[in-house]
Amino acid sequence: MIAFCGIELSNPVINGSGTFDALAARRVFGEAFERDFPFSAYVSKTITLEPRAGNPPPRLWELGQGMINSIGLPNKGLARFIDEDLPEYATLPAPLIVSIMGFKPEELVTMLQLLDGRDEIAAIELNFSCPNVKTGNIVGSDPVESEAMMTELRPHSTKQLIAKLAPSTSRPDLVAAAAESAGADAISLINTLPGMAFAPGSKEPWLGAGSGGISGPAIRPVALGQVARVASTVRIPIVGMGGVENGRDAAALIDAGATLVAVGTENFRDPAAGNRIASELLQIRGDRVATV
Amino acid sequence: MIAFCGIELSNPVINGSGTFDALAARRVFGEAFERDFPFSAYVSKTITLEPRAGNPPPRLWELGQGMINSIGLPNKGLARFIDEDLPEYATLPAPLIVSIMGFKPEELVTMLQLLDGRDEIAAIELNFSCPNVKTGNIVGSDPVESEAMMTELRPHSTKQLIAKLAPSTSRPDLVAAAAESAGADAISLINTLPGMAFAPGSKEPWLGAGSGGISGPAIRPVALGQVARVASTVRIPIVGMGGVENGRDAAALIDAGATLVAVGTENFRDPAAGNRIASELLQIRGDRVATV
Amino acid sequence: MSDALGIERPQAPFGRRVAAVTARIEHGPYVSLTVRDSGGPRPIAGQFYMLQTVEDWGGGVDGRPYLPRALSFARVEQEGDGLLLDFLLEDVGPGTHRITELAVNDEMLIAGPFGNGFELNAASWPILVAGGIGLAPIVALDDEIRDLDGVRATIFVGMRTNEHASAAAHYGLEHELATEDGSSGVRGYVTELLAPLLSAKNADHVVYACGPPPMLEAVRSICAEHEISCQLAMESGMACGFGACFGCVVPTHDGYTRLCVDGPVLDGDKLDTALVAGAGH
C-alpha cells in the first residue's frame, strides 16, 4: 500500500485528468471494467463552475510519438457534476480525485466550498495548467501567481489539494515550491505542452482552437526532467506524468522522485493500460514499490 | 533574395547554432561542401568569453522523433575564436552570424565590443536560451530579464542583434516583445526544450550532465506554436526552428510567421539537409518564397 | 442500448486483445482483412473497432501511426468459439497503410466493438446507401437484414471507378451502382440513385448511409427534404474510441457529441450538417 495525501492506494498508478472517462467506460466495457478497474485512484476530467462545450473540432492531431489535443475542458459544470456524476463516481472501486479549474480565484473558492462537504471526494486536483483555455497555464508556470492562488484557496478547503503545474517554465522547482509553501499537499505534473500543427499543404492551423497541448511519449523526457527538478526541491509528494507507456517509464518517473505515476494518452491506445503498467512496475520493482 | 537584418540571402534556410561545424565539414567533405554550401547564412556554434570544455559524456540520447543533447557549449573562447576561426569563416560562401552567450551581462558587453569591428560578421545571435549551462535559459524565458539584458547590451554593438529565446515559457510573445522593445533586430526560436532520460534499467540519468535539451521533430509542434504566437506580437523578423526535416516543415514555420528557417538536428541525418530543404521549399512555394 | 429489433448493443471486453489475420484480399484500391477475434462479442452493424498492429506501429510519415485506428467491421462470422471479423480498408495514410500491409498470420491489437451501431427499424423498407469505403458497415447491415424474414433492403453503392466497385461485388451485395467515371453502372453520384426513389414515396422508408462527408450531407438533406428518417454512420478523428478523450466530437442539435460513444451512427435530424471539420481525407 502507498500512502498519498491521506489515502491508501494499492499501487502507484492512477490516471491523468481528462484521459479516462470512467462513467463512459463503465457503459462501454460493463462489469469487467469495474472488476479490473485500471487505476488505484481515479482522477476526474477537469470541472469548471459553469458548463463548457469545449473547443470546436477538430480537436486531435497525431504525432509520431504522441498527439496534440485542443479539447478545451468540456464539462457539465459543477452543479450537475455534483448532482449527476458524484453519486456515480462514488460507486467506483477506487478513491476519487476531482480536478477543478477556475477562471478567477473566486470561482475556485466557490467550487472548493461546494465540494468540501462531499465524502465521495478523497482529494482535489487544482488544474493550474490547461493550455486549451485562455489564461489556463499562467498560474501553473509562475511562482508568484501560483503562491498567490494557493494562498487564497487554501483556507476554503479541508480536502487534500494537489496543484497541477504547467510545463511551460524554466523553473518548475520554484513554481512547485511556491505552491508547497502556500499549502499545497501534493504537486502533479506535467500537463500537456503547448503546441500547434498545420494540416499538410494548408496554411491554416489544423486544430479548431488554433493550438493545443502535446501529450504522449514525445513529452516524456520533459516530464522526467521536471519531476526530477521539482523532487529535489519540495517535500510534498509528486504525481508524475507525461508519456508513460509501460512499467519502465513509470519506474523512471518514480526514480526521478514521483510517489504516484499518472497514465494519460496511453489509455487511448490500451484501455487497460493502468493495470498493465501497474503490474509491469511490480515486476520491475517487486516489493520495493510499496515502500517508495 | 530575402532581406534579413540588412543581409541579402539567397533563400530562407540557415542552420541552427551548434548543429553544423562548417570548419570541420570543410575538412571532411572538401571542395564539394564549399561548392554546395548548404545554408544561405551560416550561424556559428555559441562562443563564450572564456574557453569551455563542455559537459562530460555521454552527451547524446536518442528519441523516437529527435534527441536530447547535453553538449554544454564547448568552445575555444572568444580570443582564439577571433584569431583562429573568424578568418576561416570569412572564406565560407555565406554570410556569418556569430552566436554568443555570457554568464554575466559584462561578459556579453565585452564580447560585443570585441566583435563589433569585425567585418566578417553579418549579425550576432545572442543565445539567451541554452539549457545545458546553469542559468542558461532564464533570460530567454522571462520578459523582464530579457528586456533588461537587451537594454544593457544594445548600446555596445552596431551589429544586428538576434535574440534567441528559450521555449520554457508560457508567454514567448511577451519575452519576444520585451527583447524587441529593448532593441533586438530579430528573434530566433526555439532553442532545445529541457529534458532528461534514464538508461534502460538504470536509476541514474543517462546524460553526463544529468539533463539536456530536446531537439528534432519531437519539438516541432512546440516551435510552430511559439513562432506563431511571437509572430502575432512582434514586427521584427523571426528565425523559426525546431524539428524541421523537409520543405513542408519549413513552409509551415514560414506560414506561422518566420522569415528564415533554421535547420538543426536534421543536419545530423543528412549533411546536405540545408540544400535539400531549401529546394523542397522552393518547389512548394515557388516564387512566393522570395517575397515572404 | 437496444435497437428497435431488441438487439442489445454489445459490450466490449475491457482492454485490447490480439487478433491474427486469417485472410487478405485486394479489391482494386481497397483491401479486406479478416481477423480472428476469440475474445469479443458479436458486434452489430455500424459498430467499429480500434486497431493497431503488434509489430511496427509507427515509423511512417512523421513517425506515425501512434494512435490506434477506427475501423467499422464489414462482416462477422462465427468460427468455433470465436469470430471472424472482416474489415475493408482504404490506404489513405500511415495507419491504414500499415494495416493494409499485413499478411496472413500477422497480428493486430484490437479493442471493441465500440459505438452504437445502426438501429434497424424493420417496420420500414430499408434503403442502404454506401459511398466508397463507407461500404463496410453497409455490408454488415445488409447481412443483418438478410437474416430477418420478409425484409429486403434496396442498396445503392457509389464508387469512384469500376475498380473500387469490385469490393461491393466481393461481398455479394445486391445493389445498384453509380460510378463517378461511369466505368460501371450509372455515371454520377450515388445520391442521384437515391433521390428519385425518395421522391416517388411509394413506401415508408428509412435510409442508412455511410460514406464521405459530402455524400452523407447530400443524403441528409435529401432525406430532410422528403421527411424521411436517416441514420448516418459518420467519421471523425478518434484517439480512443471509448469516450475517454473527448476528441471525436461532432456538432449536433444537442451540442458537441462524442461520435465514438453516441455514434458513429447519428440520426440525420440531429444534425445541421454532416460535413464535419477534420473528418474524411
Next chain:
Amino acid sequence: MSDALGIERPQAPFGRRVAAVTARIEHGPYVSLTVRDSGGPRPIAGQFYMLQTVEDWGGGVDGRPYLPRALSFARVEQEGDGLLLDFLLEDVGPGTHRITELAVNDEMLIAGPFGNGFELNAASWPILVAGGIGLAPIVALDDEIRDLDGVRATIFVGMRTNEHASAAAHYGLEHELATEDGSSGVRGYVTELLAPLLSAKNADHVVYACGPPPMLEAVRSICAEHEISCQLAMESGMACGFGACFGCVVPTHDGYTRLCVDGPVLDGDKLDTALVAGAGH
C-alpha cells in the same frame, strides 16, 4: 591527413547517397551486409559510415531509430566504377536490428567514409586484436596489410563463442582465436593471447585493436606496460559522424576529443582509459 604509408585520408562526398544491399550473410549472431556504393571514394581501414535505411527507419523501441548509425566497413572491393562495401553487424538495439533485417536490393542512405582510420606503420610488425563485432575494421586493416609486400600481421581474435567466431572464418582471417566459453580456440579473453607475445618483445610491434571498451582498455594498459604503441578503434554514441554535433567526445590528454573526426582510431598513449562512458552495450 595522411598516414605513415602516405595513404591520404579519403574525403566523403558531401551529403548522403543511396546504396542498395547486394548480399546478406549470417554468421552466428552477426550479420554481414554488402552494399553497392557508386558515389564514394575507397575508404581506409578504421573509417566508418553513417547508415540508415530508406524505408521504415523508426517505429522500433520507443519509436527509434531516428539518427543514423555508425558502422565501420569490414571489406571494400572495386566493382566497375563503384565499390562494394561490406559491413559486419550485431543486432543490439533498434538501429542495428532494422539494418540487419534488410534483404538484398533493399536500400540504405549512407554518408561517409568518416573518421581518420588506422595509421598503418609498415616498419613495425603489426599485431591486430579484434574483440567481437570489433572484427570489422580489423578485417579491413588486414586486407590493406596483405596488399603490401613483405608485411604480415599477427591477428588475435576474441569471441564469446564458436558461433560468433564463424564471422572471422568467413572473412578468411588467419588468426589465433580465444573464446570466452572455450567452444573453440583458447578459452579466455583475447588479451591473454596478446600479453605473452608482447612480453616476449621479439620485435618492434604496433598493436591495432578494436573491440568492446573493457578489451580496449586491457589492450591499452598491456601496451602501456610494455611501452608498445597501440591504435585503438573506439566507439561512442554519435549523432552526425562529421563533427557537427560535438556529441561523440571522449576524454583524452588533449581534453574532450570528437571521436568522429579525430578518431575513431586514437593512440593509446593519448588516453587515461579506453573505458568511455556511454559506449558499448
